[in-house]
Amino acid sequence: MTRAALAAAGAFMSLGSLWLGATTARAADRSAAPPGPPEPVTLTGTIVNATAGASVPGGLAVTATEVDTSARKVVATRRAPAGAGGAFRIEGLPGQPGDRYLVGTDYLGVTYSTEVQPPGAATLRVYETTTDDSVLSIPSETLTVLTGKQGTYVALQLLRVRNGSDRSYVGPPSPAGGGSRPTLELPIPAGAFNVALQSGVSGPLVAAPDGLVASTDPVLPGDSDVSYVYEVKVARSGWPMSRPVVYPTSRVEILADPGLTLTGPGLSFRTMVPIGKRSYRRYEGGALAPGTTLNADIAPASTSSATLWLGLGAILAIVGVAAVGAPRLARRRRRRTAGSEPEGPARLPDRERLIEEIAALDEAHEADGMPEEEYASRRAMLKDRLVASQRGGEAGAEAGAREGPAPPANPR
Numbered sequence: 001m002t003r004a005a006l007a008a009a010g011a012f013m014s015l016g017s018l019w020l021g022a023t024t025a026r027a028a029d030r031s032a033a034p035p036g037p038p039e040p041v042t043l044t045g046t047i048v049n050a051t052a053g054a055s056v057p058g059g060l061a062v063t064a065t066e067v068d069t070s071a072r073k074v075v076a077t078r079r080a081p082a083g084a085g086g087a088f089r090i091e092g093l094p095g096q097p098g099d100r101y102l103v104g105t106d107y108l109g110v111t112y113s114t115e116v117q118p119p120g121a122a123t124l125r126v127y128e129t130t131t132d133d134s135v136l137s138i139p140s141e142t143l144t145v146l147t148g149k150q151g152t153y154v155a156l157q158l159l160r161v162r163n164g165s166d167r168s169y170v171g172p173p174s175p176a177g178g179g180s181r182p183t184l185e186l187p188i189p190a191g192a193f194n195v196a197l198q199s200g201v202s203g204p205l206v207a208a209p210d211g212l213v214a215s216t217d218p219v220l221p222g223d224s225d226v227s228y229v230y231e232v233k234v235a236r237s238g239w240p241m242s243r244p245v246v247y248p249t250s251r252v253e254i255l256a257d258p259g260l261t262l263t264g265p266g267l268s269f270r271t272m273v274p275i276g277k278r279s280y281r282r283y284e285g286g287a288l289a290p291g292t293t294l295n296a297d298i299a300p301a302s303t304s305s306a307t308l309w310l311g312l313g314a315i316l317a318i319v320g321v322a323a324v325g326a327p328r329l330a331r332r333r334r335r336r337t338a339g340s341e342p343e344g345p346a347r348l349p350d351r352e353r354l355i356e357e358i359a360a361l362d363e364a365h366e367a368d369g370m371p372e373e374e375y376a377s378r379r380a381m382l383k384d385r386l387v388a389s390q391r392g393g394e395a396g397a398e399a400g401a402r403e404g405p406a407p408p409a410n411p412r
Contacts, residue, residue, distance in 0.1 A: 041066070041095035043103060045122030047086030050221070051166045054128050056086040062105050062124065064090040069098040086124075110168050110218045127168045127221060135165035136184070136219060137248045144255040144280070145239075145262075145298055152231045153239050153298070157187070159226045161200070161219060169219040172209065182206050182214035184226065187294075189243040192230040200226035212244060238299030245288045252285040256298065261357060264296030272360055281360055301357055301382075354386040 043064050049056045060082045066075040075094055082088045082105070093101065104113030107126040116122035144156040161184060163169055171181035185208050188195070195205075195213075203216035215226075232239060238260075255273060256262050262269075262283050272279040288294060361379055 038095045038097060040091070041093040041101070041118050042089065042091045043093065043101055043116055043118055043122065044089045045087075045103060045116060045124055047082050047088065047105060047124045047126060049086075049127070050125040051128040056082075056126070057107075058082075060086070060105050060107065060126075062088040062090065062103055064093060065102045065104070066093045066096070066099050067102070068096065069100075071100065075099055088124075108168075108170075110170065110220075112220075127166060129170045129218070130165060130167040131170060131172050133169065133171075133247070135163050135167070135169055137162045137164060138250065139223070140251045140253070141187075141249060142253040142255065145260060146257045147259050147300075148231060151234055151236075153234050154229065154231050155192075156198075156229050157227065159187075159200075161224050161226055163219045163221045163224075166221055168221065171214070171216075171218075180204060180206055180216035182208040183217060184215040184219050185210070185212045185246045186214065186226075186228065187243050187246055188213055188228075188230060189232065189241060192232055194229075194231045196229045198227040198229060200224055201228070212246065236300070238297060241294070241296045241298055243294045245290055245292045245294055247290055249288040252288060252294065254283045254285075254296065256281040256283065259301050260298055261301045262296050262298050264294075267296055269360065354382055354389060358382050358386070 045062075047056050047060060047062070061079055062082055064078045064080075066077070067073065068075055075096060078090045078092055080088055080090045088103075090103070101116050101118065102113050103116055103122050103124055104111055105124060105126065106112075108129050110127070110129065112124060112126050114122055114124050138159055139162050140160045142158040144158075146154045146156075148154040169183060171183035174181055180203065184201075186205075197205075201215045201217055205213050206216055208214040232241075241264075252267070254262060254267065255275075258278055258280060260281070262281065264283075264285075266288075267283045267285045270282045270284050273282045274280075283296075285294075358379065361375065361382065
């Protein structure tokens with residue numbers, strides 16, 4: 001999961017910070033001597049249709065953009081038509097020292113762009129399109145669940161999205177015949193609110209035909225990362241999460257706040273993962289088929305939750321939440337018959353769950369992921385609850401028995 005946490009951090013870094021780091025050395029060189037006057041820059045390259053058997057059509061135009069070192073200011077733009085075979089040449093960009101350059105074009109309603117470093121030539125790839133969502137899959141996903149304020153949990157969802165074809169997925173046509181097409185459907189549970197997109201999605205969110213929330217950005221061939229944050233209201237007993245699986249998913253990871261435990265079909269506890277100054281419980285599950293659901297019972301590990309909110313900073317500090325407008329995400333489920341209740345995921349008996357909690361706590365302590373005082377306090381509390389749970393079970397197991405079975409030895 002360390003790998004996943006590092007990937008999340010990289011996804012939330014701005015393009016500006018990347019470009020700033022790339023030009024640090026050149027900035028140091030310029031500080032040694034006054035820079036000379038900028039020289040105009042010319043960009044060259046070729047448009048290539050990367051869909052097998054397809055060719056580059058005529059009539060395409062290429063836009064070149066020069067941005068400053070911080071990537072926050074557009075310095076200049078130039079536009080020129082592509083010639084025979086997709087070749088292009090764009091002249092007259094200012095060429096300020098340290099600036100960067102992008103070239104882009106629109107083809108079949110999809111915008112394609114790439115960075116170019118003059119005097120090198122750019123290869124600008126475009127693709128044919130498809131409306132077949134079977135080209136999409138999820139090689140891996142990570143869901144981090146944190147205890148929030150006032151009866152809420154905060155969830156950070158990271159998706160690795162793969163378009164395994166050589167065509168850009170553009171989604172089905174809009175039923176109304178206009179407006180933005182829904183493309184990548186986001187696995188957000190019913191009742192989620194305060195959605196904040198983080199990376200990988202730039203367009204507005206819309207409702208998909210099946211009622212889920214979807215991006216409107218085309219999904220280009222290859223792998224891309226999508227991340228977003230949302231909140232859910234929970235009872236004191238926890239969150240019976242039930243979330244749709246839209247695309248074939250190879251691997252699922254769930255990171256639970258140190259104050260939470262998780263049980264669910266196909267999900268197994270693996271280890272404690274240190275993030276910042278806290279350790280999170282890592283659970284892992286295997287392949288999930290589209291049309292199924294990911295179910296988990298996420299519940300408080302103890303009644304003491306005064307410090308759990310502090311864990312949110314360890315994740316959101318690398319996210320920088322920027323709330324965006326989104327439609328109501330409470331997906332309407334099919335109406336149940338009168339008096340029926342939804343089936344919840346399987347939940348371990350209290351005794352087994354407490355033993356798992358103690359083992360996880362010991363592992364975190366041995367890995368130096370938890371302060372000694374917090375470790376001792378929480379371990380003592382869990383042991384007391386384990387003993388109380390065992391005594392309660394003995395009292396009701398054999399009514400009238402003079403002596404119940406001997407209580408198990410305390411862990412350690």
